[in-house]
Amino acid sequence: MGGRTAGSAAVLGGLGMEAMDRLASRREAALEDLVAFLAIPSVSSVPAHREDVRRAAAWLAERLERAGLEGVRVHPTAGHPVVTARSAPVPGAPTVLVYGHYDVQPADPPDAWTHPPFSPRVADGRVYARGASDDKGQVLMHVLAAEALAATGGIPLNLRFLFEGEEESGSVHLHDFVAAHREELAADAVVVSDTPMFAAGVPAICYGLRGLAALDVTVRGPAQDLHSGVFGGAVANPVHELARLLAALHDADGRVAVPGFYDGVREPTPAERAEWARLPFDEAEFLRTTGSPRLFGEPGYSTLERVWARPTLEVNGIAGGFAGDGRKTIVPASATAKITCRLVPDQDPVAVVDAVVRFLEARAPDTVRLEIVRHEADPGVLTPLDHPVVAAARRALAATFGREPVNIRMGGSIPVVHTFQSVLGAPTVLVGFSLPDERFHAPNEFFTLDNFYRGTEALVRLWLALAGRDGAGAADGGAPRGGEKEHTP
Numbered sequence: 001m002g003g004r005t006a007g008s009a010a011v012l013g014g015l016g017m018e019a020m021d022r023l024a025s026r027r028e029a030a031l032e033d034l035v036a037f038l039a040i041p042s043v044s045s046v047p048a049h050r051e052d053v054r055r056a057a058a059w060l061a062e063r064l065e066r067a068g069l070e071g072v073r074v075h076p077t078a079g080h081p082v083v084t085a086r087s088a089p090v091p092g093a094p095t096v097l098v099y100g101h102y103d104v105q106p107a108d109p110p111d112a113w114t115h116p117p118f119s120p121r122v123a124d125g126r127v128y129a130r131g132a133s134d135d136k137g138q139v140l141m142h143v144l145a146a147e148a149l150a151a152t153g154g155i156p157l158n159l160r161f162l163f164e165g166e167e168e169s170g171s172v173h174l175h176d177f178v179a180a181h182r183e184e185l186a187a188d189a190v191v192v193s194d195t196p197m198f199a200a201g202v203p204a205i206c207y208g209l210r211g212l213a214a215l216d217v218t219v220r221g222p223a224q225d226l227h228s229g230v231f232g233g234a235v236a237n238p239v240h241e242l243a244r245l246l247a248a249l250h251d252a253d254g255r256v257a258v259p260g261f262y263d264g265v266r267e268p269t270p271a272e273r274a275e276w277a278r279l280p281f282d283e284a285e286f287l288r289t290t291g292s293p294r295l296f297g298e299p300g301y302s303t304l305e306r307v308w309a310r311p312t313l314e315v316n317g318i319a320g321g322f323a324g325d326g327r328k329t330i331v332p333a334s335a336t337a338k339i340t341c342r343l344v345p346d347q348d349p350v351a352v353v354d355a356v357v358r359f360l361e362a363r364a365p366d367t368v369r370l371e372i373v374r375h376e377a378d379p380g381v382l383t384p385l386d387h388p389v390v391a392a393a394r395r396a397l398a399a400t401f402g403r404e405p406v407n408i409r410m411g412g413s414i415p416v417v418h419t420f421q422s423v424l425g426a427p428t429v430l431v432g433f434s435l436p437d438e439r440f441h442a443p444n445e446f447f448t449l450d451n452f453y454r455g456t457e458a459l460v461r462l463w464l465a466l467a468g469r470d471g472a473g474a475a476d477g478g479a480p481r482g483g484e485k486e487h488t489p
Contacts, residue, residue, distance in 0.1 A: 015469065018152035019460045023144065027453055030144055031122065033063065034452070037102075037136050038120040038129035044080050044103035045169040053165045056102045057081040060139070060163055067147035069161065077173040080165030084184070087146060087159040094466055095158040096389070097187035097426065099416060100139035100194060101167030104131035105441050112443035125449050132447035134440035138193035138433060139163055141452060145459035156467035160185055167194075167414070170214075170376050175419045182423055189389040190420045191462070195432030197451070198406050199280060203397040203458070205390060206430035207383040208308065208409035209417055211343035213353050214375035217242070217360060218336040221368045225321075225330040232331055236367035239320045242335040245360055246315050255298050256313045260355040264346045268309045276304045279406055289437055308409035312342045313356070342411060349377035378415040383427045393431050395470060396461035400454055431462070 023030075042056035043049040057074050060083050064072045069085040080103065107117035107130045115121045120129035127137070142161070149155045162185060164174050178185060198204040221238040222231070251257050268276070283303055287295055297306040306312075320335025322328035341356070343349055357372055364370040383390070385407060397405040410430070417428045433455030439445045464470045 015149070015153045015156070016460065016464050019145075019148040020457060022148045022152055023453070023456055023460070026144075030140070030453070030456070031127070031449070033144075034127060034132075034137060034140055034447075035120045035122070035129075037063075037140055038127070038131055039118055041107075041118045042103050042131070042165065043106050043168075044166050046106055050080070053080045053103055057083050057163075057165055060102050060143075061085075063140075063143055064161065067143050068150035069146060069159075075177065077166075077177060079169075079173045082165070082174070082177050083161070083163040084181075085161040087150065087155040087157075090154075090156060090158055090467075093157040094189075095160065095187045096463075096466060097160040097162060097185055097190045097420070097424070098142050099162050099164075099190055099192045099420070099428075100142060101135050101164050102139055103165045103168050104136065105134070105168050107443070109443065114444055117443075117445075122449075126446040127449060127452075128444060128446045130445055132445050133196075133434040133438040134445070135167070135194045137447040137452055138455070141433065141456045141459060142193065144456045145463065148456075148460055149463060155463060156469050157463060159463070160187055164416070167416075171415045172376075174416050175423070178416070178419050178423050186424060187426050189387070189466075190417075190424070190426050190428040191389070191393075192414065192417065192428055192430045193432050193455070193459075194414055195410050195412075195430045196434040196436045196438070197432065198408055198436075200435055200448075201401065202280065202403070203401045203405040204408045204432070205385075205393055205397070205405050206408050206410050206432065207385055207390070208345070209381050209430070210308075210311070210409075210411055210413055211347065211349055211378045211380040211418070212413035212415065213341040213343060213349040213377040215339050215353060215356065216336060216373040216375070217245070217339060218334055218371040218373075219245070219320075219364070219368050220334045220371065222331065222333050225333050228329045228331050235331060236365065237331050238368055239332050239335040241365060241368050242318070242320065242337055245363055246318075246337055248363055249313055249315075249356075249359070253299050254296055256311070258313070258355050258359045261313070261352060262311065263351065263355075264348060265311060266309075266345045268305060272309075273302075273305065275407060276302070276308070279304070279408070307411035309344055311344050311347060311352075314340055314342070316340055342413065343378075343380050345380045345382050347379065349379050353377055376415065378413060379418055380413075381417045381421060381428070383429060387427050387429070389427065389429050389466065392465035392470075393429050393462055396458050396465050397431065399461055399470075400458040431458070433458070 040056040041049055042053045044053055061072050061074050064085040072085040075082040117130040120127055195206045219238040219242040221236050316338040318337045321332035341352055420426050420428050433451045
C-alpha cells in the first residue's frame with residue numbers, strides 16, 4: 001500500500017501483511033462497492049427518500065455479512081433503521097465499538113452540481129457524489145478493514161458495529177436505541193471515522209467536538225398577508241420585528257449578547273493553545289475556501305480557537321413574506337428563523353436555549369406574537385488524550401502516513417458521542433480520513449481515493465494495535481485488555 005513506512009512490514013507480522021496484501025489486490029472491487037453505496041440517495045431528512053434510506057441499510061447489512069461479520073441485524077426504529085454487527089468473539093481481547101452513519105445530506109441545490117449527486121463519478125483520483133466523504137466512504141472503510149483481517153486469519157479483538165440512518169437529521173432515535181442495547185454495545189472504547197484529517201498528508205486524532213442546540217423562532221402578526229397600501233404603517237411587520245430580534249443576538253464583534261450564554265465555557269488550556277498555534281494552518285487558504293471577503297470573529301481568539309473552542313449562535317435561515325420574481329406589496333403575516341448554537345464543554349445546552357428564549361421573549365413587542373420551538377440540545381465532549389486507545393490510534397496513523405498525527409478538535413457536532421460517554425461509559429476517539437475541502441454538506445462533494453485506500457490500511461493497523469499485535473504491548477501504551485471491564489463476550 002502507498003502508506004507503508006520503512007520497517008512497517010516487520011512490525012505488522014504475518015496477519016497484518018496478509019491483510020494489507022488483500023486490500024492492495026482488491027482496490028478495484030472496493031471502489032465498485034463505494035460507487036454502489038453512493039448511488040443510493042439515503043437522504044434521511046426528506047420523507048420522499050424514506051425507502052432509499054431503508055435500501056441503504058439493507059445494502060450495508062448485506063455488505064457486512066459478505067465481510068464475514070456475525071449477528072448482522074437491521075433494527076427498525078420510529079425513524080430510520082440502525083444496522084449492527086459484530087466480529088467473532090476473542091475472549092480476553094479488548095472490545096471496540098465502531099460507529100458511523102449511512103444517511104446523507106440533501107443535495108440541494110441540484111443545479112449547482114456538475115454531475116448528478118447520486119450518479120457517482122470517478123475522476124482525478126476522487127469519487128464525486130453526495131455522501132462520498134460524509135460518511136459513506138468512511139463507513140465502508142471500516143467494513144473493508146474488518147473484512148481484510150477476517151479473511152486472512154481473523155479479527156484479533158472484539159469489534160461491534162453500529163451504523164445509523166439519522167445522523168444528518170439529528171440522530172433523533174439513537175440515544176434511546178443505545179440505552180436499550182447497552183449490554184450488546186458495551187465496549188472499552190468507541191472509534192468513529194466521521195471527521196477530516198487536518199490537511200492533505202497530515203493525519204489527525206480528534207479529541208473534542210462542539211455540542212449543538214437548535215430552535216425555530218416565528219413572529220406572527222396579522223392573520224393573513226395584508227395590502228401594504230391599506231395597512232402598512234398601521235400594523236407591525238413580522239419580518240421587521242424578527243430582523244430586530246435577530247440583530248440583537250450579537251454585538252458588532254460577533255460575540256453573543258445573550259446574558260448567560262457563556263456560562264460554564266471551558267477555555268482551552270495554554271498547552272492546547274500552544275499546540276494549535278504550531279499546526280500547519282494556512283489562514284489565507286482557509287479564507288479562500290469560504291469565498292468571504294475577510295475573516296470575522298470574537299476578539300481575542302485565533303481562527304482555530306474560534307471554531308474549535310468557542311461557542312457560537314448562528315441564524316441558519318429566514319423565511320417570510322414574498323421572495324419571488326416581481327413584486328407583491330404586502331405586510332407579511334409571519335416570519336421564521338432557524339437558529340443553532342454550537343456549544344463547548346462545559347456548557348449546559350438546555351440552559352443555553354433557556355437563556356436565548358428569555359432574551360427573545362423579553363424583546364418581542366406586544367404588536368406581534370412570538371412562537372419558539374425547541375429541537376435537539378446536546379453538549380460538547382472531550383476525550384482524554386492519555387487514553388490507551390488514543391495511543392494505539394497514534395501508532396496506526398504514524399505507521400500509515402509516515403508522520404505523527406496532530407491532535408485537533410472539531411467545530412462540528414456528533415451527538416451520539418456524548419451518548420456513548422453517558423450511557424456506555426466509553427471514551428470516543430475520532431479518526432477520520434476525509435479532507436477539509438471535500439465539500440461535505442455542499443454541492444460537488446468528493447472523497448480522495450488515496451485517503452480511502454490508505455485510511456483502510458490505517459484501520460487494519462489500529463485493530464492490530466488495539467489487540468497488541470503491532471509490536472507494542474499494553475505495558476507501553478497498548479489497548480486495555482477486555483478482562484479489565486465487564487465488556488467482553
